[in-house]
Amino acid sequence: MLMQSETDLSGPSKGNAIPVIALEGVTKLFPGVKALSDVSLRLYPGQVTALVGENGAGKSTVVKILTGIYQPDGGSITLDGTAIAFPTPQAAGAAGVTAIHQETVLFDELSVAENIFLGHAPRGRFGLIDTAAMMDQAADILRGIGAAIDPTHKLKDLGIANKHLVAIARALSIDARVVIMDEPTAALSQNEIEELYALVETLKAQGKAILFISHKFDEIFRIADRYTVFRDGELVGDGMISAVTEAELVKMMVGRDVSQIFPTRTPNIGDEVLAVKGYAHPTEFADITFTLHRGEILGFYGLVGAGRSEFMQALFGITRRSGGTTTIDGTTIDIRSPADAVANGIVYVPEDRGRQGTIGALPIFQNVTLPSLGRTSHSGFLRLAEEFKLARDYTERLDLRAASLDTPVGNLSGGNQQKVVIAKWLATQPKVIILDEPTKGIDIGSKAAVHAFMAELAAQGLAVIMVSSEIPEVLGMSDRVIVMREGRMAAELDADDMTPETLVRHAAGIKEAPPC
Amino acid sequence: MTDRTRFIPDRLQSPLERHLKSWESLLILVAVAVFIANSFASPYFLNAWNLSDATFNFTEKAMIALAMALLIISGEIDLSVASIIALASTAMGAAVQFGVDTPGLVLIGLGVGLICGAFNGFLVTVMGLPSIVVTIGTMSLFRGISYIMLGDQAYRGYPPDFAFFGQGYVFWVISFEFVLFAILAVIHAILLHKTNFGRAVYAIGNNPTGALFSGIRVARVKFILFLLAGLMAGIAAICLTSRLGSTRPSIAFGWELEIVTMVVLGGVSILGGSGSILGVVIAAFVMGLVTFGLGLLNVPGIVMSIVIGALLISVIALPRLWQTWRG
Numbered sequence: 001m002l003m004q005s006e007t008d009l010s011g012p013s014k015g016n017a018i019p020v021i022a023l024e025g026v027t028k029l030f031p032g033v034k035a036l037s038d039v040s041l042r043l044y045p046g047q048v049t050a051l052v053g054e055n056g057a058g059k060s061t062v063v064k065i066l067t068g069i070y071q072p073d074g075g076s077i078t079l080d081g082t083a084i085a086f087p088t089p090q091a092a093g094a095a096g097v098t099a100i101h102q103e104t105v106l107f108d109e110l111s112v113a114e115n116i117f118l119g120h121a122p123r124g125r126f127g128l129i130d131t132a133a134m135m136d137q138a139a140d141i142l143r144g145i146g147a148a149i150d151p152t153h154k155l156k157d158l159g160i161a162n163k164h165l166v167a168i169a170r171a172l173s174i175d176a177r178v179v180i181m182d183e184p185t186a187a188l189s190q191n192e193i194e195e196l197y198a199l200v201e202t203l204k205a206q207g208k209a210i211l212f213i214s215h216k217f218d219e220i221f222r223i224a225d226r227y228t229v230f231r232d233g234e235l236v237g238d239g240m241i242s243a244v245t246e247a248e249l250v251k252m253m254v255g256r257d258v259s260q261i262f263p264t265r266t267p268n269i270g271d272e273v274l275a276v277k278g279y280a281h282p283t284e285f286a287d288i289t290f291t292l293h294r295g296e297i298l299g300f301y302g303l304v305g306a307g308r309s310e311f312m313q314a315l316f317g318i319t320r321r322s323g324g325t326t327t328i329d330g331t332t333i334d335i336r337s338p339a340d341a342v343a344n345g346i347v348y349v350p351e352d353r354g355r356q357g358t359i360g361a362l363p364i365f366q367n368v369t370l371p372s373l374g375r376t377s378h379s380g381f382l383r384l385a386e387e388f389k390l391a392r393d394y395t396e397r398l399d400l401r402a403a404s405l406d407t408p409v410g411n412l413s414g415g416n417q418q419k420v421v422i423a424k425w426l427a428t429q430p431k432v433i434i435l436d437e438p439t440k441g442i443d444i445g446s447k448a449a450v451h452a453f454m455a456e457l458a459a460q461g462l463a464v465i466m467v468s469s470e471i472p473e474v475l476g477m478s479d480r481v482i483v484m485r486e487g488r489m490a491a492e493l494d495a496d497d498m499t500p501e502t503l504v505r506h507a508a509g510i511k512e513a514p515p516c
Numbered sequence: 517m518t519d520r521t522r523f524i525p526d527r528l529q530s531p532l533e534r535h536l537k538s539w540e541s542l543l544i545l546v547a548v549a550v551f552i553a554n555s556f557a558s559p560y561f562l563n564a565w566n567l568s569d570a571t572f573n574f575t576e577k578a579m580i581a582l583a584m585a586l587l588i589i590s591g592e593i594d595l596s597v598a599s600i601i602a603l604a605s606t607a608m609g610a611a612v613q614f615g616v617d618t619p620g621l622v623l624i625g626l627g628v629g630l631i632c633g634a635f636n637g638f639l640v641t642v643m644g645l646p647s648i649v650v651t652i653g654t655m656s657l658f659r660g661i662s663y664i665m666l667g668d669q670a671y672r673g674y675p676p677d678f679a680f681f682g683q684g685y686v687f688w689v690i691s692f693e694f695v696l697f698a699i700l701a702v703i704h705a706i707l708l709h710k711t712n713f714g715r716a717v718y719a720i721g722n723n724p725t726g727a728l729f730s731g732i733r734v735a736r737v738k739f740i741l742f743l744l745a746g747l748m749a750g751i752a753a754i755c756l757t758s759r760l761g762s763t764r765p766s767i768a769f770g771w772e773l774e775i776v777t778m779v780v781l782g783g784v785s786i787l788g789g790s791g792s793i794l795g796v797v798i799a800a801f802v803m804g805l806v807t808f809g810l811g812l813l814n815v816p817g818i819v820m821s822i823v824i825g826a827l828l829i830s831v832i833a834l835p836r837l838w839q840t841w842r843g
Binding site for chain 1: 523524525710712713714715716723726727729731733
């Protein structure tokens with residue numbers, strides 16, 4: 001299937017051919033929010049179009065319209081110049097539009113071929129699945145994307161990278177003409193990213209139109225032919241990638257110049273507020289000892305699995321420690337639950353916003369006031385006016401974008417959900433705030449906003465612990481860094497000793513710098 | 517769109533507007549329809565004393581349904597409530613044989629309910645076992661103890677003043693049970709909708725992990741909810757035992773499913789996280805009116821359960837079908 005489409009789709013001329021699929025003047029309304037306002041997007045055969053925009057700019061709404069999940073409230077979709085509608089995801093699939101998501105659901109106990117063809121397997125006599133044909137076709141598709149995977153193997157026997165390739169093969173198993181890739185490299189290592197680029201080139205050569213959504217500018221400039229920029233649900237620019245610079249793209253995206261990535265700040269470090277001594281856990285970490293001062297940002301760096309989040313969750317009372325003490329303002333406290341931690345002024349912004357940070361079905365104001373109900377209520381009885389006031393105070397300080405404070409948090413974009421989590425904790429007037437990968441998966445504009453806000457919090461005297469796996473972020477924000485390796489503190493570095501090399505060396509456990 | 521500080525309104529829809537479009541409004545329509553149908557179907561229906569009798573069909577179950585609604589909203593369930601009634605009633609019956617007076621019997625009824633609730637709560641929150649498994653187990657356990665104590669016998673001989681709880685009238689046709697249910701409903705409604713505790717119940721039901729990470733004492737809230745369910749079962753046991761005047765081990769057999777039906781019919785999501793006490797109260801009236809109306813028409817019990825089942829499925833399925841048709 002894949003091979004056949006190669007011949008009849010490669011257009012005669014490159015340049016400005018007829019788009020395979022085009023959105024013209026599309027508008028999408030949600031209660032109280034205009035998610036898309038009169039936007040246009042054209043995807044050309046054999047070309048990669050990068051869709052760029054901050055979180056909440058409307059990128060995922062466009063993807064959902066293209067794949068038939070949402071219906072536009074205005075405007076038109078054309079396929080090969082003919083107007084078309086995608087009332088269902090099946091209709092979009094039949095027209096050859098397919099999407100590779102960040103997390104495609106796959107089934108461990110099924111074979112690779114069954115995963116690829118789940119729901120549309122080739123049928124033989126009596127409508128039964130024609131296993132032989134399915135294996136052959138799966139092998140063809142896998143070969144087409146350069147994946148050396150045996151289609152008869154069970155999915156659970158594959159590594160992460162190969163599972164990702166199976167997800168891509170699944171997206172291509174329908175006769176795809178338009179391939180949407182939504183942050184396809186977010187979970188990949190450098191080698192795997194190179195393989196993905198090669199795959200994109202293959203798909204281009206087959207004449208497929210590719211929509212590539214990414215926050216990473218290096219990859220946009222490496223593989224995209226065209227760009228389209230959205231801001232606040234509106235189209236702010238499009239054209240050939242060769243005719244634009246990174247700075248221009250960033251400016252279009254955020255609507256202002258982003259000259260510096262990290263805020264310059266003069267740390268004003270005060271008294272000791274937190275002292276952790278000998279924290280230990282039966283399996284995850286041991287011997288964690290450090291102090292933290294008012295106005296200080298303490299970075300925690302380490303490789304994935306070094307025990308940083310596990311330690312933070314123990315400090316916050318989620319998991320039980322097997323030893324160690326916590327001292328706040330000179331008083332030793334026994335934290336046995338998050339409620340104890342919050343009562344003592346320690347709060348935690350988790351990495352997993354959707355599951356741990358927010359309660360998606362509850363409105364914004366209830367999420368914000370949840371740990372502060374003791375202050376907004378009167379002897380245990382709710383006072384809604386006080387709740388709205390508190391929620392308003394803190395969400396407006398964070399420049400939250402929402403239709404109303406009564407909107408369920410689950411309806412907000414990732415960046416805005418993060419703002420709700422931070423607002424929730426600031427409303428408790430904490431002494432120590434722990435931020436676990438605070439900018440993971442959010443775009444440049446929001447990242448800068450979070451960094452600026454962290455600097456502001458520290459300047460106001462809050463003690464900040466920042467867990468991060470991004471070296472530039474650790475170096476750019478921290479006054480001091482603790483490097484963890486295999487559950488132990490590998491190093492504690494002052495501003496003078498903080499270099500990318502020392503961080504990596506301690507995190508990886510290399511004793512001496514390698515000889516040059 | 518470009519200015520960085522914008523005013524965010526509190527609400528786009530007033531709470532009243534939301535209520536008018538709600539499940540509760542639909543249930544009230546159903547209740548009115550059943551009421552009208554009953555008054556046409558039987559000439560005996562529109563009679564103050566008959567209507568008063570009708571309330572006995574549901575008040576005891578509805579008391580437990582109030583606490584069950586909170587449990588189900590929090591994402592847990594207690595299927596042992598009917599067996600708690602049996603055990604509490606058996607304990608009271610046994611106490612009567614030792615000459616315990618009415619205040620003592622009430623304390624025993626409430627105490628057994630609380631102890632059973634605490635046992636369920638301990639297994640779920642401290643041992644970390646799933647509540648559906650735990651309470652299926654204690655459902656057999658609690659009633660099993662009643663069977664061991666009573667066999668095929670019955671306890672009788674309750675003191676005369678004990679009869680007031682299940683047979684007494686506060687004013688004209690208004691029974692003590694009905695007044696008690698109304699008071700308990702108001703208390704539960706305030707607890708769920710107007711207190712910090714109720715907010716925590718919704719938070720836990722929607723996302724227990726998120727609630728824990730927000731500093732909610734999840735285990736404590738759930739333990740209190742199991743205690744509450746046990747206490748309500750204890751109160752129901754006092755009313756039911758008083759009304760029947762005797763205790764057999766099969767007392768209140770199968771009530772747990774009727775109670776869960778009442779809660780779900782009242783619009784509480786069986787997956788947790790949403791629902792209201794008002795809905796459960798209206799659902800209790802709907803079920804009471806339906807069974808009483810069918811009783812007046814001499815419809816056998818087995819047919820009644822078919823009607824209740826059909827009512828549950830249709831009331832739940834119809835709005836969903838309607839939404840699908842509307843597109």
